[in-house]
Amino acid sequence: MKILVTGGAGFIGSHLIDYLISRQHYVVCVDDLSMGRLEHIRHHLQNSHFEFFELDILNGAELNQVFSSGKFQCVFHMAANSDIPAGVQNMNLDLQKTFLTTHCVLECMKNNGVKDLVFASSSAIYGKSYEPLAEGDGPLRPVSFYGAAKLASEAYISAACEVHDLRAWIIRFPNVVGERATHGVVFDFINKLRQNPGRLLILGDGKQQKPYLYVKDLIESILFVWNNSSGDLNCFNIAPSDSVTVTQIAEIVVGEMGLGDVEFSYTGQDRGWPGDVPRFEYDVGKINALGWKAPTTSAQAVKIAVKAQLREISCATTSGNNCRW
Numbered sequence: 001m002k003i004l005v006t007g008g009a010g011f012i013g014s015h016l017i018d019y020l021i022s023r024q025h026y027v028v029c030v031d032d033l034s035m036g037r038l039e040h041i042r043h044h045l046q047n048s049h050f051e052f053f054e055l056d057i058l059n060g061a062e063l064n065q066v067f068s069s070g071k072f073q074c075v076f077h078m079a080a081n082s083d084i085p086a087g088v089q090n091m092n093l094d095l096q097k098t099f100l101t102t103h104c105v106l107e108c109m110k111n112n113g114v115k116d117l118v119f120a121s122s123s124a125i126y127g128k129s130y131e132p133l134a135e136g137d138g139p140l141r142p143v144s145f146y147g148a149a150k151l152a153s154e155a156y157i158s159a160a161c162e163v164h165d166l167r168a169w170i171i172r173f174p175n176v177v178g179e180r181a182t183h184g185v186v187f188d189f190i191n192k193l194r195q196n197p198g199r200l201l202i203l204g205d206g207k208q209q210k211p212y213l214y215v216k217d218l219i220e221s222i223l224f225v226w227n228n229s230s231g232d233l234n235c236f237n238i239a240p241s242d243s244v245t246v247t248q249i250a251e252i253v254v255g256e257m258g259l260g261d262v263e264f265s266y267t268g269q270d271r272g273w274p275g276d277v278p279r280f281e282y283d284v285g286k287i288n289a290l291g292w293k294a295p296t297t298s299a300q301a302v303k304i305a306v307k308a309q310l311r312e313i314s315c316a317t318t319s320g321n322n323c324r325w
C-alpha cells in the first residue's frame, strides 16, 4: 500500500514507519521537524520505498501537492503538539498543531479522494475520570487544551466519516514510552538525575498513577486494529491492564542508572502541572475482545524505556548523533 505518515520523524511516527516499511508498504513521511528528528528516519532516506517532505501540515497548498502526487490509500495522522504543559501556557499551540493539522489532513483527503485515516488520539480526551471509561462513555471533559484539541479532532473525523465517506480508526493512546522518546516523565527524570545524581524533584505528590505502553506494543496494536476492524468509525482505547505511580517510575530510573542514595522531593499537589491528569485508568475490554492484549506491563515498559534512553545517551556521547536506534 502507499501510505502517508504525518509526524513520521517523531518518537511514535518513526517506529510506525519502521514497521510499515518492514511490511513492504511504500511510505511518504511529512514532518516539519518542529519536535521530530531527522535521525529517527535517516536510515530510510535512501530507500526507494520511502520519501520524506519537510513540511508544515498547515501549509495546505504544499500538503495538497504531496497528496495529489502521492495517491495514498491510507493516512496515518501522528503529527501534533506533544508538549502538553507548553500547550497550557500557550493556548494557540494545540489549536494549531493538534487540531488544525487534523483539519488540514481531512481537507486534503477530501480533495484527493483518500478514504482511510488512522488517527493518534489520546487518553487525555477523558480528562479526570475516576472510573475506567470505555470507548462509548461520556461526558468527555478534557483538562488540557491538548486533550480538548484531540477531542475536537475526533469530532471532525466523525463528521468526515459521515459526510465524505471516510473510514477512520481512532486510537486513544495512554502514555507511551520506549526508544527515541524525546519527552515525558522517563526522559525528564533521567535528564534531571544526570545533572544532579543525589536529588530528584518530582512534580506533584508522586502518587499520580497511569498505564504506560511500550512503543513497539503500541505500533503492533495500531496495525492490529487497522487490520481487524472494518466499520466506518472504529474507536479503541489501548493500554496495558496495569499502571505505575510516578514514584515507582523514579525508583526504576534510579535503579537502572545504578545510583545509590537519591533523595526524592515533591512539589506536593496531586497533579504534576495544570492540565495533568493525576490518576488514570480506562477500559481496554474492546481491544482485548478483538484479540489484542499488551504483552509488556507498565513497569516493564518503563524499564525498557530507561535502558533505551541510557543507551541513546551513551551512544550520542561516544559517536556524536550518529546512532542507529
Ligand SMILES: NC(=O)c1ccc[n+]([C@@H]2O[C@H](COP(=O)([O-])OP(=O)(O)OC[C@H]3O[C@@H](n4cnc5c(N)ncnc54)[C@H](O)[C@@H]3O)[C@@H](O)[C@H]2O)c1
Binding pocket: 006, 007, 008, 009, 010, 011, 012, 013, 030, 031, 032, 033, 034, 035, 036, 037, 055, 056, 057, 058, 077, 078, 079, 080, 081, 082, 097, 101, 120, 121, 122, 123, 172, 173, 174, 175, 176, 177, 182
Ligand atoms: N507519546 C505519548 O505518550 C502519546 C500519548 C498519547 C497520544 N500521543 C499522540 O501520538 C502522536 C505522536 O506523538 P509523539 O509522542 O511521537 O510526539 P512527537 O512530538 O515525537 O511527534 C509528533 C511529530 O509531529 C511533528 N509535527 C508537529 N506539528 C507539525 C506540523 N504542523 N506539520 C508537520 N509536522 C508536525 C513533529 O515535528 C513531530 O515529529 C501525537 O499525535 C500525540 O498526540 C502520544
